[in-house]
Amino acid sequence: MACENNLVVKQIIDLYTQISNLESLKPSKNVDTLFGQLVSTCLPTDTDIDVTKIHDEKVKDMRSHLIKLCGEAEGYLEQHFSTIIGSFEDNPLNHLHIFPYYNNYLKLSKLEFDLLAQHTSHVPTKIAFIGSGPMPLTSIVLAKFHLPNTTIHNFDIDSEANTLASNLVSRDPDLSERMIFHTTDVLNAKEGLDQYDVVFLAALVGMDKESKVKAIEHLEKHMAPGAVLMLRSAHGLRAFLYPIVDSCDLKGFEVLTIYHPSDDVVNSVVIARKLGGLGEVRSSQIERCVVMPCNCSKIHAIMNSRGIKKNMIEEFTAIE
Numbered sequence: 641m642a643c644e645n646n647l648v649v650k651q652i653i654d655l656y657t658q659i660s661n662l663e664s665l666k667p668s669k670n671v672d673t674l675f676g677q678l679v680s681t682c683l684p685t686d687t688d689i690d691v692t693k694i695h696d697e698k699v700k701d702m703r704s705h706l707i708k709l710c711g712e713a714e715g716y717l718e719q720h721f722s723t724i725i726g727s728f729e730d731n732p733l734n735h736l737h738i739f740p741y742y743n744n745y746l747k748l749s750k751l752e753f754d755l756l757a758q759h760t761s762h763v764p765t766k767i768a769f770i771g772s773g774p775m776p777l778t779s780i781v782l783a784k785f786h787l788p789n790t791t792i793h794n795f796d797i798d799s800e801a802n803t804l805a806s807n808l809v810s811r812d813p814d815l816s817e818r819m820i821f822h823t824t825d826v827l828n829a830k831e832g833l834d835q836y837d838v839v840f841l842a843a844l845v846g847m848d849k850e851s852k853v854k855a856i857e858h859l860e861k862h863m864a865p866g867a868v869l870m871l872r873s874a875h876g877l878r879a880f881l882y883p884i885v886d887s888c889d890l891k892g893f894e895v896l897t898i899y900h901p902s903d904d905v906v907n908s909v910v911i912a913r914k915l916g917g918l919g920e921v922r923s924s925q926i927e928r929c930v931v932m933p934c935n936c937s938k939i940h941a942i943m944n945s946r947g948i949k950k951n952m953i954e955e956f957t958a959i960e
């Protein structure tokens with residue numbers, strides 16, 4: 641059956657119509673309810689919906705506009721809660737649980753850390769997070785729970801986002817030292833990008849294929865050979881919420897894994913390594929032949945034991 645006749649897609653189109661008619665996308669009971677319904681409609685992974693196979697131009701246009709509306713609403717949500725959490729007298733980092741999607745970030749960052757641990761042979765000393773936002777939860781969770789000795793440089797095009805974000809960590813004795821903020825468009829960040837072992841690219845940086853590829857090409861030009869690029873993508877119905885990153889978008893990189901969660905972690909995770917770092921590429925080839933003692937291999941085991949479709953984890957052989 642054509643995708644556009646699919647009942648779930650019809651529900652998404654109906655929600656899109658209501659969302660696109662909203663006066664404002666700032667948090668309110670109505671906005672929260674509609675986006676909550678949209679996310680739960682797009683969460684199921686037991687569908688064979690492939691948005692790349694949608695031919696109906698109206699549905700394709702709807703999807704690209706919906707992704708932008710979701711990105712705008714996500715920015716307002718982060719701004720709203722960063723302002724509230726940042727207003728606490730004590731350490732705002734004691735109140736992160738107030739953010740409605742905090743648990744999702746705990747799971748997503750753990751997944752990204754496990755995938756990173758599987759594909760790198762040393763703990764990164766410096767990480768760049770591009771598109772960190774007013775609530776830089778990925779950087780905070782990684783720094784607090786997984787990478788206690790790593791410095792994280794957060795880049796955002798919006799100075800207001802960085803003001804709110806740096807206020808969140810300013811009263812934390814540890815993270816105030818290890819979280820640095822830069823206000824710039826990723827496309828203007830040139831010098832210094834080669835000093836990071838790992839670069840994260842937020843899902844909302846590059847909301848359509850063209851701008852996503854432009855950001856990736858820019859990073860490929862300025863990252864160090866052998867450095868790791870972590871991206872967020874989407875799969876199935878979730879591709880109505882976020883742009884998809886395909887392996888063919890990653891010219892100049894060796895795609896190591898594309899991981900599609902089947903729980904309430906919405907984003908898929910793509911991990912790639914910039915070509916040219918011969919030492920790392922060889923070791924990653926060796927690593928891939930050995931099941932690494934990390935949670936990620938447990939994820940593999942759990943998913944295989946539950947008979948979950950193997951294509952949830954796409955391993956790639958190193959490009960010769």
Ligand SMILES: C[S@@+](CC[C@H](N)C(=O)[O-])C[C@H]1O[C@@H](n2cnc3c(N)ncnc32)[C@H](O)[C@@H]1O
Binds near residue numbers: 775826846
């Ligand atoms: C809302 S945040 C989401 C990331 C989330 N806070 C996290 O921790 O994973 C995405 C941010 O990307 C920023 N952004 C969008 N396009 C960008 C660009 N071209 N360069 C730098 N930042 C960008 C937006 O200003 C926004 O604050």
